[in-house]
Amino acid sequence: MLEVRNIRKSFGGLEVLKGVDLTVSRGDVAVILGPSGSGKTTLLRCVNFLEPADSGTLVFDGEEFQLGHVSRKDAARLRKKTAFVFQNYNLFLNKTALQNVTEGLIVARKMPRAQAEELGRRALDRVGLSGRMGHYPSQLSGGQQQRVAIARAVATDPEIIYFDEPTSALDPELTGEVLAVMRRLAEDGMTMLVVTHELGFARTVATRAVFMEDGAVVEAGPARQLFENPGQARTRAFLQTGGPSA
Amino acid sequence: MDERLLSIIIDSFPKILVPGLLVTLPLTAIAFAFAMAIAVAAALVQFARVPVATQLCRFYIWIFRGTPLLVQLFVVFYGLPRAGLTLDPFPAAVIVFSLNEGAYCAETVRAALEAVPAGQLEAGYCAGMSYLQTMRRIILPQAMRTAFPSLSNSLIAMVKDTSLASNITVVEMFRATEQINATVYEPLALYIEVGLVYLLFSTALTWLQGVGERRLGAYQGKGG
Numbered sequence: 398m399l400e401v402r403n404i405r406k407s408f409g410g411l412e413v414l415k416g417v418d419l420t421v422s423r424g425d426v427a428v429i430l431g432p433s434g435s436g437k438t439t440l441l442r443c444v445n446f447l448e449p450a451d452s453g454t455l456v457f458d459g460e461e462f463q464l465g466h467v468s469r470k471d472a473a474r475l476r477k478k479t480a481f482v483f484q485n486y487n488l489f490l491n492k493t494a495l496q497n498v499t500e501g502l503i504v505a506r507k508m509p510r511a512q513a514e515e516l517g518r519r520a521l522d523r524v525g526l527s528g529r530m531g532h533y534p535s536q537l538s539g540g541q542q543q544r545v546a547i548a549r550a551v552a553t554d555p556e557i558i559y560f561d562e563p564t565s566a567l568d569p570e571l572t573g574e575v576l577a578v579m580r581r582l583a584e585d586g587m588t589m590l591v592v593t594h595e596l597g598f599a600r601t602v603a604t605r606a607v608f609m610e611d612g613a614v615v616e617a618g619p620a621r622q623l624f625e626n627p628g629q630a631r632t633r634a635f636l637q638t639g640g641p642s643a
Numbered sequence: 644m645d646e647r648l649l650s651i652i653i654d655s656f657p658k659i660l661v662p663g664l665l666v667t668l669p670l671t672a673i674a675f676a677f678a679m680a681i682a683v684a685a686a687l688v689q690f691a692r693v694p695v696a697t698q699l700c701r702f703y704i705w706i707f708r709g710t711p712l713l714v715q716l717f718v719v720f721y722g723l724p725r726a727g728l729t730l731d732p733f734p735a736a737v738i739v740f741s742l743n744e745g746a747y748c749a750e751t752v753r754a755a756l757e758a759v760p761a762g763q764l765e766a767g768y769c770a771g772m773s774y775l776q777t778m779r780r781i782i783l784p785q786a787m788r789t790a791f792p793s794l795s796n797s798l799i800a801m802v803k804d805t806s807l808a809s810n811i812t813v814v815e816m817f818r819a820t821e822q823i824n825a826t827v828y829e830p831l832a833l834y835i836e837v838g839l840v841y842l843l844f845s846t847a848l849t850w851l852q853g854v855g856e857r858r859l860g861a862y863q864g865k866g867g
Contacts, residue, residue: 447765473773481769487762491784491862501770504780533862553771 398423398588399444399557404453404464406436406443413439414450415612421557421590421605426583428599428620429592431609432635437592438484440609441561444590445481446472458556477505480550484562486542488534494521494545495530498552506553520548524578540571547578551587558582560591596636600624608632652832655823659837663816663844670733670815671802674740678801679794681745686752686786687778700749707746713807715739720811736808740801748790748797755790756782788859795852799845806841816840 399421406414413436421427429437443450443464450464457475488497498517502508508516521527524544534542543563550558563579564572576598583589583602593599599606603620608629616629627633685700707715720735730738759782767777787794809818820837824830 445769447768473768473771476769477771479769481766483762483766483769485762487760487766489763489766489781490760491781491788493862500780501772504776505771505773535862549770 398458399590400454400456401440401444402454402456404440404443404455405451406439406448407451413612414443416453417609417612417614419444419607419614419617421588423556423588424586425604426587426589426591426602426620427605427607428603429590429607429609430594430596430599430635431615435609436612437609438561441559441590441592445476445479445559447481477553478556480553480555480558482543482546482550482558482560482563484565486534486539486546486566488542488545488549490534493531493533494526494537494548497534497545498549501549501553516552517548520552521545523551523581524548525574538571539567540574543567543571543575544578547575547582551582557588557590560589560593562592562594564593564595608635610635648829648832651827651829652836655820655827655833655836658823659816659820659833659840662814662819663840666733666813666815667802667805668844670736670740670805670808670813671798674737674744674805675798675801677737677741678744678748678797681741682748682752683783685745685749686756687783689749689753690756691774703742704746704749707743708750712739712743712804713810715743716807716811732808732811732813735811736805736813740805740808744797744801748794751790751793751797752786755786755793758789759785788862791856791859792852795848795855799848799852802844802848803841 399419401417401419403416403418404414405412405416417436417440419427419429419440429440431437439448442448443453444455446467449467453464455462455464455467457478462471462475489500492500495514495517498520499510499513502513502516503510518527518530521530524547526541526544526548529537529541529545534545537545547558547563560579564575567575572595576595579589579591579598580602591599591603599620605618606620606623607617608615608623608627608631610631616623616627616632618628623632624636627636685703688696688700716736716739719739720730720732723730763781763785764774764777767781768774772780805815806817808815809821812818814822816837820833824833827833
C-alpha cells in the first residue's frame with residue numbers, strides 16, 4: 398500500500414537520503430533500524446511531507462506522487478489517510494486529551510462533535526486512558542502523553558500510522574506502557590511504519606525490517622530473516638551490539 | 644487642609660471621574676480592540692512570511708515605533724487637515740492610538756507565535772488540518788496565552804498614554820482636570836487627584852489581568 402522509490406534528500410550540502418527504497422504492505426509492521434544519523438527519521442518525515450524530499454516517487458494506495466513537487470492539496474489529502482506519532486508526542490498543548498483526539502476529526506474531517514467524542518472516548522479507552530479525558534498534556538506523564546498521541550492517531554482510522562522513535566523521550570518504566578499499546582495495535586492488524594531503537598520490540602512485533610546506515614538501506618526483508626539470519630555483516634554487527642540504546 | 648481645598652477636591656472628583664469613564668476608558672477600549680486586530684494580522688503575516696505584506700508590516704512597525712506618540716497625534720489631528728483630511732479629536736485619537744499600539748503589540752504577538760513549538764504545527768498537519776485551521780485552533784490560542792501578560796502591560800500603559808490626547812483637544816480625564824485647574828488653580832491637589840484616578844484604573848486592570856491569567860492558565864497546569 399505504501400511504496401517509496403529512490404527518495405533523495407539533502408540538507409545544505411549534506412546528503413541525508415541517498416536514494417532509499419521502501420515497501421510496506423497492508424497489515425505490515427515495518428521497522429526501520431539503524432544508528433543515529435542514518436536518515437531514518439528524515440525518511441519518515443519525507444514520506445508524510447513534513448520535510449520536502451528533493452526527488453523520488455511515492456506510491457500510496459496505487460496513486461503515484463513525485464516527491465520533488467507534491468502540491469499542498471495532495472499532501473493534505475494524503476495526510477488524512479495517515480497518522481503520525483512523534484518522538485516528543487506533540488500533543489496540542491491547549492487541548493485536553495479528548496480534544497486532542499477529536500480535533501482532527503471535527504476540524505479536518507468535519508465529523509459531528511458527538512460522533513467524534515464517542516470515537517475519541519473509545520480511542521482513549523483503548524490506550525487505557527479513559528480516566529484522563531479532561532486532562533491537559535501538562536498534567537500527564539510522558540508515557541500517558543504518548544498514549545494520547547497514539548489514540549489521536551488511531552481515532553482517524555488511518556490506513557497506516559508512522560511512528561518516529563515513539564519511546565526515545567521516555568524513561569524505561571514508561572517505555573513499556575507505550576510499547577504495550579503498540580503491540581496491541583499490531584495484533585489488531587494496524588499497518589505501522591516504525592522508526593525505533595527498541596530492538597526487543599522490533600524483534601517480537603515487526604513483520605518487515607529495514608536496516609539503514611548513512612542515508613542508504615543496507616538490508617531489508619522479512620523481520621524474522623533480518624533478525625535471525627542477516628545477510629550483511631554490518632547488520633549483524635548492529636544487531637549484536639544491540640543498537641545505540643543498549 | 645483648609646475647607647476650601649477640601650471642597651475643591653471633593654467637587655472635582657466626579658468632574659474628573661466622569662470624563663474618565665466616558666472618554667478615557669472608551670478611547671482605551673476601542674483603540675486597544677483595533678490595535679489587537681492590527682497586531683494579530685501583522686504578526687500572522689510576518690509569521691507566515693507572506694511576501695510584500697511582510698515588508699509592509701515591517702515598514703509600518705518601523706514608523707510607529709520610531710516616532711513619538713505625541714508627534715503622531717499632532718500629524719493626524721493638526722497636520723492632516725492641510726492634506727484635506729480633517730478629523731474630529733476623538734476619532735483622530737482612536738486612529739493614532741490604534742496604529743501606535745498595534746505596532747508594539749504586533750511584535751509581542753509575533754514573538755509569542757515564534758515561541759510556540761514547531762511540532763504543534765506539524766501535529767496539526769498530521770491530524771489532517773490545514774495551515775489556517777492549525778493556526779486558528781492550535782498556534783494562535785497558545786501564542787495569545789504567552790502574549791497575554793505583555794499585552795495586558797501594553798493596555799495598562801495605554802490607559803495612561805491617553806492623557807496625551809488632551810493635546811489634541813479630546814476632553815478626557817486629564818484635560819478635564821486642566822480645565823478645573825484653570826478656574827480654581829490648585830495644581831498640586833488636582834494633578835495628584837487625577838493621578839490617583841489613573842492609578843485606580845490601572846489597579847483594576849492589573850486585577851483583571853490576574854483573573855485572566857488564572858483562567859487562561861488552565862492548560863498549563865497552573866490552576867483553573
